[in-house]
Amino acid sequence: xxxxxxxxxxxxxxxxxxxxxxxxxxxxxxxxxxxxxxxxxxxxxxxxxxxxxxxxxxxxxxxxxxxxxxxxxxxxxxxxxxxxxxxxxxxxxxxxxxxxxxxxxxxxxxxxxxxxxxxxxxxxxxxxxxxxxxxxxxxxxxxxxxxxxxxxxxxx
Amino acid sequence: xxxxxxxxxxxxxxxxxxxxxxxxxxxxxxxxxxxxxxxxxxxxxxxxxxxxxxxxxxxxxxxxxxxxxxxxxxxxxxxxxxxxxxxxxxxxxxxxxxxxxxxxxxxxxxxxxxxxxxxxxxxxxxxxxxxxxxxxxxxxxxxxxxxxxxxxxxxxxxxxxxxxxxxxxxxxxxxxxxxxxxxxxx
Numbered sequence: 578x579x580x581x582x583x584x585x586x587x588x589x590x591x592x593x594x595x596x597x598x599x600x601x602x603x604x605x606x607x608x609x610x611x612x613x614x615x616x617x618x619x620x621x622x623x624x625x626x627x628x629x630x631x632x633x634x635x636x637x638x639x640x641x642x643x644x645x646x647x648x649x650x651x652x653x654x655x656x657x658x659x660x661x662x663x664x665x666x667x668x669x670x671x672x673x674x675x676x677x678x679x680x681x682x683x684x685x686x687x688x689x690x691x692x693x694x695x696x697x698x699x700x701x702x703x704x705x706x707x708x709x710x711x712x713x714x715x716x717x718x719x720x721x722x723x724x725x726x727x728x729x730x731x732x733x
Numbered sequence: 734x735x736x737x738x739x740x741x742x743x744x745x746x747x748x749x750x751x752x753x754x755x756x757x758x759x760x761x762x763x764x765x766x767x768x769x770x771x772x773x774x775x776x777x778x779x780x781x782x783x784x785x786x787x788x789x790x791x792x793x794x795x796x797x798x799x800x801x802x803x804x805x806x807x808x809x810x811x812x813x814x815x816x817x818x819x820x821x822x823x824x825x826x827x828x829x830x831x832x833x834x835x836x837x838x839x840x841x842x843x844x845x846x847x848x849x850x851x852x853x854x855x856x857x858x859x860x861x862x863x864x865x866x867x868x869x870x871x872x873x874x875x876x877x878x879x880x881x882x883x884x885x886x887x888x889x890x891x892x893x894x895x896x897x898x899x900x901x902x903x904x905x906x907x908x909x910x911x912x913x914x915x916x917x918x919x
Binding site: 635638639641642653654655659660662663 | 783784785799827913914917918919
């Protein structure tokens, strides 16, 4: 609401839960901006959240869980609940963990929902190893980004 | 199992007397028990910071409570409610601080007329903070105390039952949770 009032870009951190849950915040931002004389279409929105990809969704979950759990303990005092983490396999969850195909579908689903211009993946978290990060960057470059650009480059 | 026994008042002796008894009743179980008496610590007022960002007594208090599996809260009744100092402890903690914790209640009061304060004022807070609350609580009146001792045998029995039930509930819920978590493939 404050960002909408001021007519400045907005950056949202999405740690967990259903992606649709955050749509309310984005709608409120755009409505407030409009009501205060700003053009919502010219105001960029960035979202950020946990990101981990591996060859399969199951493998991604197995590899990433210890890191997200320990990382949350360090930053927040408590781990990441397994029940909630299990939901990351569902496309409706905002946590971008899964196979490259799963991540592509999630990012596109979130893009359709939010209409945001930028997504920032929180990758270096809870001691994810350099080798894992390299593999993640490789998969982003070879599989995820090319697929996403096919959809977003048409001026959507 | 990590048990924290919290004596929730900075003044008076009855709640502390009751919580000393809770510590005694815990003796027959193999648990790590820590007594925290608010009278022994100087706590800052909650100012909205994350609990990890406090220091000194405040940090020790919040960290010790957060590390507990079981919390037994002892509270007197002040002005028909819990003491502000005890509410401050709740306010220092995060929203879901009592998730996966079993929390039990011992209340001391000057009059039986305060009996419903537990249900009407304390339990809604604990529920909001996601505690598993042991269904029974022990309510101790003025007449049950003499010379800083509990002189009503029934209170001793009920405190022992409360302690036993609390640990059983905590152990049971822990097993169920572990069973559920073992189903996940990561």
